[in-house]
Amino acid sequence: xxxxNTDSIITLKLVTGEEVVAKLKSTNETSVTVxxxxxxxxxxxxxxxxxxxxTMDSTQGLTLNKSAIMSVGPTLDTVAKEYTNxxxxxxxPPKSSLIV
Numbered sequence: 001x002x003x004x005n006t007d008s009i010i011t012l013k014l015v016t017g018e019e020v021v022a023k024l025k026s027t028n029e030t031s032v033t034v035x036x037x038x039x040x041x042x043x044x045x046x047x048x049x050x051x052x053x054x055t056m057d058s059t060q061g062l063t064l065n066k067s068a069i070m071s072v073g074p075t076l077d078t079v080a081k082e083y084t085n086x087x088x089x090x091x092x093p094p095k096s097s098l099i100v
Contacts, residue, residue, distance in 0.1 A: 003027050003072060009080040010034070012064070013071045020052055021075055021083050025061045032069065033061045036087040047079075049086055 004010055004024060012020045012032070022034035036059060037052035053062060075083065 003032065004074050009075045009083055010072055011075045011079075012069050014064075015068055015070050018052075021049070021079060022052075022062075023087075030067075031063045031065055032072070033063045035059060035061050037062055038083065038086070049083065 006024055006026060008024050010022060010024050012022070012034075014020060019040040020034075020037050021040060022037035025033040025035050027033065038049040039052050041048050041050045052058070056062065074080075
């Protein structure tokens with residue numbers, strides 16, 4: 001399994017069908033550890049993020065067995081930016097439409 005660099009925002013497709021976006025923390029021969037994982041869901045407005053582990057604190061890391069991962073790769077830039085904004089304690093204000 002070829003993984004992007006540590007601290008990259010990655011997308012994992014699990015054998016259960018879930019698509020997970022998370023920050024890569026570490027990897028070893030049998031597992032992948034990520035932080036702040038979210039699942040991709042469809043909403044009436046389009047794609048949305050949902051909590052992957054709503055009852056677990058995943059800020060320090062959540063370990064997934066590689067046998068549960070079907071594929072992994074870098075996340076699209078637009079999705080990675082939305083993920084970073086959604087999971088960061090520091091919020092980026094929207095760009096102003098005001099012309100000066």
